[in-house]
Amino acid sequence: MKIHEYQAKELFAMYKIPIPKGKMIQNPEEAAEAAKDIGGGIWAVKAQIHAGGRGKGGGVKLARTLTEVTDHAKNILGMNLITAQTGPEGQLVRKVYIEGGVDIAKEFYMGIVLDRAAEKPVLMVSSEGGMEIEKVADETPEKILKLSIDPLFGLQPFQIMELGFKLGLHKNQLNEFYFFAKRLYEMYIDLDASIVEINPLVLTNDDKFLALDAKLAFDDNALYRHENIVEMRDFAEEEPSEMEAGKYGLSYVKLDGNVGCMVNGAGLAMSTMDIIKHEGGNPANFLDVGGGANPATVAKGFEIILKDPNVKAIFVNIFGGIVRCDRIANGILEATKVTKVTVPIIVRLDGTNSEEAARILKEANIENIITAKDLSDGAKSAVKAAMGK
Numbered sequence: 001m002k003i004h005e006y007q008a009k010e011l012f013a014m015y016k017i018p019i020p021k022g023k024m025i026q027n028p029e030e031a032a033e034a035a036k037d038i039g040g041g042i043w044a045v046k047a048q049i050h051a052g053g054r055g056k057g058g059g060v061k062l063a064r065t066l067t068e069v070t071d072h073a074k075n076i077l078g079m080n081l082i083t084a085q086t087g088p089e090g091q092l093v094r095k096v097y098i099e100g101g102v103d104i105a106k107e108f109y110m111g112i113v114l115d116r117a118a119e120k121p122v123l124m125v126s127s128e129g130g131m132e133i134e135k136v137a138d139e140t141p142e143k144i145l146k147l148s149i150d151p152l153f154g155l156q157p158f159q160i161m162e163l164g165f166k167l168g169l170h171k172n173q174l175n176e177f178y179f180f181a182k183r184l185y186e187m188y189i190d191l192d193a194s195i196v197e198i199n200p201l202v203l204t205n206d207d208k209f210l211a212l213d214a215k216l217a218f219d220d221n222a223l224y225r226h227e228n229i230v231e232m233r234d235f236a237e238e239e240p241s242e243m244e245a246g247k248y249g250l251s252y253v254k255l256d257g258n259v260g261c262m263v264n265g266a267g268l269a270m271s272t273m274d275i276i277k278h279e280g281g282n283p284a285n286f287l288d289v290g291g292g293a294n295p296a297t298v299a300k301g302f303e304i305i306l307k308d309p310n311v312k313a314i315f316v317n318i319f320g321g322i323v324r325c326d327r328i329a330n331g332i333l334e335a336t337k338v339t340k341v342t343v344p345i346i347v348r349l350d351g352t353n354s355e356e357a358a359r360i361l362k363e364a365n366i367e368n369i370i371t372a373k374d375l376s377d378g379a380k381s382a383v384k385a386a387m388g389k
Contacts, residue, residue, distance in 0.1 A: 001218045003232045004048040006097040008214035011229075015187045017180065018210050022099035024048065031073035032066040034098045042101030045072040047093040050237040052215070053083035053132070059093065062101075069098060087256060094236060102210055107200035108167065109133055110181070112188045115148060121188065123147045123155065123181065125163055129200035155185040172207045180209045191229065192222035241304050248300045250289060257282025258386045260305040260314040260343075262298070264289050264323050272317045275375060281383030284311045289323070298331020303339045313344045315382035317375065320351030329357035333364050344385035345369045348378035 006024040013019060023034040035043050047059030054060050059081045061072040073096050082090035107129030115122045126144045128136045137144055145166055149155050160181045164174045180201075188196045197215040204210060223230050235243065245252030251266065255273075259281045263269040266288050273283040285308065289301055305311055318328045328349060335341060345368060349357045361369055370385070372378030 001220055001223060001229070001233060002050045002237070003216055003218075003229070004050070004095065004097075004234065004237075005046065005214050006048060006095070007232045008216040009211065011187065011191065011216065012211055012214055015183045015190075017183050017187070018208065019214070020100045020102050020210055020212065022097055024095055024097050025073065026077070026095050028070055028074040028077055031070045031096070031098060035063070035066055035069040038098060038100045040100045043069050044099045044101065045069060045076060046097045046099060047076050047079070047081050048095040048097050049081055049086070049091040049093060050234070051081075051083050051085035051091060053085055054081065057081050057083040057086075059083075073098070091237070102202055102212060103205050104202045104212075105205045106203040107212075108203065109136070109144075109197075109199045110184065110201045111195065111197040111199070112185060112193070113195050118148055120151060121149045121185070123149060123159075123163070123185065125167060125181075127167055129202070133197075133199060149185070154189075155182060157182075173203065173209075176207060176209050191216075191226060192219045193217065194219050241307055245287070245301075245304050248297055250287060250297060250301055250304070252288075252301075252304060253286040254308065255283055255285050256310070257284040258310050258312045259382050260284045260287075260308070260311040262287050262289060262301050262305065262314060262316045262318075264318050264328075268317065268319060272315065272375075272379070275379040276315065276383060279379045279383045281379075281386055284308055289318075289328075295327060295331035295334045298328055299335040299338055302332070302335035302341065306339055306341065306343070311343060312388070313346065313382050313385035314341075315378055316345060316347045316349075317378060318349050318351075320349065320354055320357075324353045325349040325351060325357035326353040326360060329360040332361065332369065333366070336366060336369075341368065343368070344382075346372055346378050346382040346385060348372040348375055350374075 009019045021038045025031055025034050043063045045061045045063055047054050063069040063072050076093055076096055079093050080090040081093050109126040109129045111124045112121055124144055124146050128143050145163055147159055160178045164177045169177055195217045198211045200212050202210050202212045239254050241254055242252050259276050261272050261283050263272050269286050269288045276283050287301055289297055372381055
């Protein structure tokens with residue numbers, strides 16, 4: 001689960017992590033009054049959407065007068081903001097965060113994520129704050145300093161100080177840096193965060209660190225422990241089809257390709273997407289129907305996939321272990337009854353009751369259902385069908 005910048009900064013404040021003074025508004029008429037309350041002579045007007053790259057897309061503007069604050073708020077609120085993370089369809093801006101200006105001496109990057117291979121949190125810092133961290137990692141990876149944190153011992157003072165030395169900080173700055181990183185890690189652990197990112201983390205001329213931006217995401221499986229965070233959920237920022245799938249116990253993530261995927265098991269689903277890419281196609285989604293799939297959930301899966309107008313073919317790739325292949329076959333037929341299926345469906349079923357499933361599909365005699373011999377044949381057929389071949 002993701003939250004907005006202004007919400008992340010509310011949580012930062014709870015952990016005494018320094019932030020500039022700011023206020024969220026949803027109406028441009030509130031902009032000037034909000035800026036007055038914040039004070040100062042310069043303000044940043046920031047679009048609030050669940051995506052990075054807002055500045056490049058025109059969603060972050062500086063204002064030096066109250067009139068400019070109001071004008072920027074009017075222009076940003078209601079705009080369809082397109083960034084690298086929103087995709088070409090963009091995201092409607094419904095909220096704006098107005099923040100006081102900061103006297104910046106230096107910009108840094110700081111983030112904490114889980115290294116799944118090492119099974120440890122990793123604290124990352126860089127002197128290249130304000131830039132896209134992916135670009136820094138690609139072009140100058142040596143400028144990203146990484147520290148693996150043993151979860152049994154936590155983040156140790158000497159580790160933080162060592163990072164600070166490597167960043168070239170002097171004594172007063174090191175003390176500020178220490179308390180900043182320590183509190184950030186405490187928050188990451190306490191709130192079951194999956195990522196904490198500050199870009200830029202700024203050092204002011206009086207040697208204070210401030211989180212000028214804030215990105216927070218949380219482990220969905222731990223949200224039952226954090227009612228206050230669940231209340232921050234903004235459903236308007238989430239993909240409607242993904243929310244609908246969740247109600248039916250389906251794991252669905254919308255992508256930007258044209259080959260719809262219905263698979264059982266996350267590992268097989270990722271392998272299926274890989275082989276579609278290998279054959280020259282692009283998957284339109286990740287959809288794991290799970291081990292307890294039945295005809296109703298399979299039919300719902302088809303309905304959700306077909307809501308995406310980009311889908312030109314559907315590849316059903318099921319290995320019958322826990323779930324029986326005949327259940328999937330009946331689900332496919334059920335889907336054709338309740339949902340108008342106008343694209344080719346390529347089906348590869350293997351495992352428990354696969355022969356029975358093949359018989360069910362054959363006897364149904366539905367024109368746009370194509371049975372694949374194996375995984376490779378299925379992927380090739382799905383990609384060809386999506387290309388209209």
